[in-house]
Amino acid sequence: MEGPLNKVADGTARGLGLWYTLSHVAHCPQCRRFLESLKAMIGKLHRAREVEPSEESVQRMLNAYRMSAPPGG
Ligand SMILES: [Zn+2]
Numbered sequence: 652m653e654g655p656l657n658k659v660a661d662g663t664a665r666g667l668g669l670w671y672t673l674s675h676v677a678h679c680p681q682c683r684r685f686l687e688s689l690k691a692m693i694g695k696l697h698r699a700r701e702v703e704p705s706e707e708s709v710q711r712m713l714n715a716y717r718m719s720a721p722p723g724g
Contacts, residue, residue, distance in 0.1 A: 656682060660689035 655672040658664035664672060676683045 656686050661693055
């Protein structure tokens with residue numbers, strides 16, 4: 652169940668897969684705990700990114716943007 656749980660935790664699960672996983676989690680304490688800990692971990696990662704946008708990652712994004720811009724533009 653780990654793959655589907657990952658998708659539910661990070662919000663990429665859709666449709667039947669999402670429904671099936673949620674209905675399983677509703678009666679499986681083990682998977683429910685796992686899903687909760689995944690969500691907590693992902694939430695922490697997102698918060699860390701918002702609080703601390705490192706200068707290096709911003710610079711890398713700008714470089715990638717310049718590289719993808721059409722030449723001569
Ligand atoms: Zn389970």
